[in-house]
Amino acid sequence: MIKSLLSAFLMYSRIPMIQVEWKEENRRYALGWFPLIGAVIGGVLLAWRLFCTYFSVSQFLFAAVAVIIPVLVTGGIHIDGFCDVTDARSSYAEREKRLEIMSDPHIGSFAVIRVCLYLILQTALFSQIDDVRSTAVVSCGYILSRSLSGLSAVTFRCAKKDGTLQDFVRPSYRSVTIAMITVFGASASLLMLFINTIQGLASFAAALVSFWYYRKTAYKEFGGTTGDLCGWFLQICELSVPAAAVFAGIMMEVLL
Structure with a gap:
């Protein structure tokens, strides 16, 4: 179990860990520990929100660093998958050719455009998350996205x-x-609902819709999932969760 935990963090994060031998018996439960990396990201994000609130840091700076935190923790491995899948889908080629494109280490123009738009939109969404409770809901989303992945x-x-x-x-x-x-x-999921029922419910629903869209896309366009598709889904889910939280927060203000 411990070696599987270390293997998960060594593969899917850039957090310094004790090195373990790369063999199958050390990876038996690695995917089961995968959500803990999301817990680390969520914890760092929540700590950053508390710091910004206490020291009156500007909302734009909070948003910019909030977008950077997952990249620093993971090394951008999931964004790489997002880019690979974007290039493959943008080719409109046959299934085998799409899988071949995903294996290409080079990045295409479509991926560059989409990832830039993604980061801009994500920064804009975080600029609207200005309280601890909303941030806590979004932080739980990093655990949920990795659980679904x-x-x-x-x-x-x-x-x-x-x-x-x-x-x-x-x-x-x-x-x-x-x-x-x-x-x-x-x-x-339960923690999201406990922290803020409306925002938690909206975020949970957004994660499930993202998961449904992921499965539909993976089976229809690629014949199943791959590591790149898992990363692509993570990025989609981690954009959908804050979007749902922000939308639910706006609706709560309007209605109440």
């Missing part, structure tokens, strides 16, 4: 027989991994 990795059909994702899926004890992911995801 990990769940898809072990339950969705795989589009390729090899790759980084298969290195984690193939040796995993699926029943235990699914149970771990479910506990993390359910805990994050």
Whole structure:
């Protein structure tokens, strides 16, 4: 269990960890621990919000750093997946060609355009999140997004027989991994609802809609999921959650 935890953080984060040998028995429960990386991101984001509130830091600076935090923690691995999938989908090629494009280490113009628009929109959304409770709801979203992503990795059909994702899926004890992911995801969802029922419900619904869209896209356009698609979904989900929280907050102000 401990070695699987370390393997998850070594692969999906840039947080310094004790090195463990890269072998299957050390990755059996790695995907089950994946949501904990989201907990670290959410914790850092919440701490940054508290700091900004206490020292009256400008909302724009809060938003800019809030967007940077996940990239610093993960090293941008999921944004890389977002870019690869964007290039593949923008090609409108056949399924095999799309999978080939995703494996290409180079980045295309469509990916550059989309990721710039993504970061601008995400910064704008965080500029509207100006209180601790809303930030806490969004912070839980980082756990939920990774819970759903990990769940898809072990339950969705795989589009390729090899790759980084298969290195984690193939040796995993699926029943235990699914149970771990479910506990993390359910805990994050309940916490979101406890912190702010309306914003939590809206954010949870947005995550589920993103998950449905992800599965539909993965099966229709790629024949299943891949590591890049898991990263692409994470980015979509982590844009949808703050968008839902902001929208719900605005509606609460209007109605109340």
